[in-house]
Amino acid sequence: MAPKSRSKRVAIVTGAGNGIGEGITKRLAKDGWQVVAADLNSPRKVAGIHPVRCDVRQEADLKELVAATRKNLGRIDAIVSNAGVGEGGLIALTHSLAISMGPEVRVNCISPGWIDVSGKKLKKADHAQHPAGRVGVPEDIAAAAAFLLSAEAGFITGAEFVIDGGMTRKMIYVE
């Protein structure tokens, strides 16, 4: 991990090595956060990003992640729990954590629709079936996460954000 710095806000992002987590990590680093990028496979080290190997299924790894972040960076301002997030119960967990941890901590969840992390060329129909006219990209989720972690979202807690290009409102899917 990098040497101590107390000047910038610190976020831990799990599952930061690929896809949505990588997108959030890059966005927060660009916005001036110090990001502890935790992943099974250690993410690449670039400016503002501190890669840490961590398996979120292992309690010991999580304790070490938090302890090392506090020790090396001196603060934890945000946690983005992205790796292996099971959908069942997540909204209820968000509600209960928001109530039990407020007002010091705000807790929100993002429910993504189809976010393309494959890098493959998709069919026209894949994009066209979305009311927003396209499949999502990690930057779409990263933008929402960056907003929720900002002071401007100070009145938002216990909320779910469905970011799916309108698909769950349409409820018709192309095979």
Ligand SMILES: NC(=O)c1ccc[n+]([C@@H]2O[C@H](COP(=O)([O-])OP(=O)(O)OC[C@H]3O[C@@H](n4cnc5c(N)ncnc54)[C@H](O)[C@@H]3O)[C@@H](O)[C@H]2O)c1
């Ligand atoms: N991409 C989508 O369309 C989509 C839609 C809805 C929900 N999600 C959810 O969003 C999250 C991220 O999805 P993605 O598409 O970016 O996935 P991805 O497979 O592209 O990336 C996941 C990252 O998490 C890491 N990871 C996996 N298990 C881990 C563990 N136990 N500990 C630490 N790191 C671990 C992987 O190494 C990888 O770098 C997942 O929870 C996924 O279920 C994705």
